Amino acid sequence: MTIHASAPEYSAAPVPANAATPSTTPxxxxxxxxxxxxxxxxxxxxxxxxxxxxxxxxxxxxxxxxxxxxxxxxxxxxxxxPTEPFLRQCGMATRTDLQELARTLAQIDLQLVDLSDRLTQQR
The missing domain is CATH 1.20.5 (Single alpha-helices involved in coiled-coils or other helix-helix interfaces)
Known part of the structure; x- marks a missing residue:
């Protein structure tokens, strides 16, 4: 708590000897x-x-x-x-279908490389 300079100062008055202390009053x-x-x-x-x-x-x-x-x-x-049969019926690719497609594309790529090599050798 801050006391401002304009606040009055209070001092405790001396307690008379015969006065009751706070702990003894009813x-x-x-x-x-x-x-x-x-x-x-x-x-x-x-x-x-x-x-x-x-x-x-x-x-x-x-x-x-x-x-x-x-x-x-x-x-x-x-x-x-069983989602794969359902996806096939809907015309959608399943994971297995995509893996088979990747294998097929890899085989086609290898066949194209072989064909390219043969054509190059025949020239």
């Missing part, structure tokens, strides 16, 4: 008990809030696990579908 004892009770209520409220948050987090994690498991089951089912 009002201060009540205030201390009230503060203690308020602290206990605040602590209970905070613990309850933490427990509620933990329950929500656990519920969220459980739902995420269930969703992940459901998606994984769907993926496993999709992986078991």
């Amino acid at each position: 009002d201060s004892a009540y205030l201390l008990q009230d503060w203690y009770r308020q602290g206990q209520l605040l602590q209970a409220t905070l613990l309850d809030d933490l427990a509620q948050r933990a329950i929500r987090a656990e519920t969220w994690i459980t739902r995420m696990n269930q969703t992940t498991r459901r998606w994984w089951d769907h993926l496993e089912q999709m992986a078991s579908i």
